[in-house]
Amino acid sequence: MNRCIRVNEKIHVMLNFKEIENRIKKRTGLTEGKDIAALFKLTPQNYSNKKGLGTILPTIIEWAIQENVNLDWLLKGEQPGIVAEDGPKYIKGPVVKRIDKMLEDMDEEAQRDVLKYTKEKKLLVELMAEKQRKAG
Numbered sequence: 001m002n003r004c005i006r007v008n009e010k011i012h013v014m015l016n017f018k019e020i021e022n023r024i025k026k027r028t029g030l031t032e033g034k035d036i037a038a039l040f041k042l043t044p045q046n047y048s049n050k051k052g053l054g055t056i057l058p059t060i061i062e063w064a065i066q067e068n069v070n071l072d073w074l075l076k077g078e079q080p081g082i083v084a085e086d087g088p089k090y091i092k093g094p095v096v097k098r099i100d101k102m103l104e105d106m107d108e109e110a111q112r113d114v115l116k117y118t119k120e121k122k123l124l125v126e127l128m129a130e131k132q133r134k135a136g
Helices: 017-028 033-039 044-053 057-066 071-076 094-105 108-135
Strands: 003-007 010-014 081-084 087-090
Touching (some): 017 033, 017 071, 033 108
Antiparallel strands (some): 003 010
């Protein structure tokens, strides 16, 4: 469960990294920290250091965006959307809204390039994780 604190009348959610890590494991099927380190292209030691220093969050967010993982679910455990009669409707956070806006402003060729790059990046990450699993 995430805790909240109030600072200058703003509520900040205190992220529980263990819960985030468990959701990453659930999403990927990985079970070990060393496998998650490989997923993020980090050594196990570097991954552990970043966790300890609290600097791993940008890496997690970058991975989540590339993998199309709902950030509300990943970071806070909130359900990504609701199911209505006409199918699922997803609640879009500010990051997803900005990405949507950027894509809307692109022509079709640029959109295809972004999609191609994203698929290539995802494939590369999957291949590297598989190589790490086989090596480990």
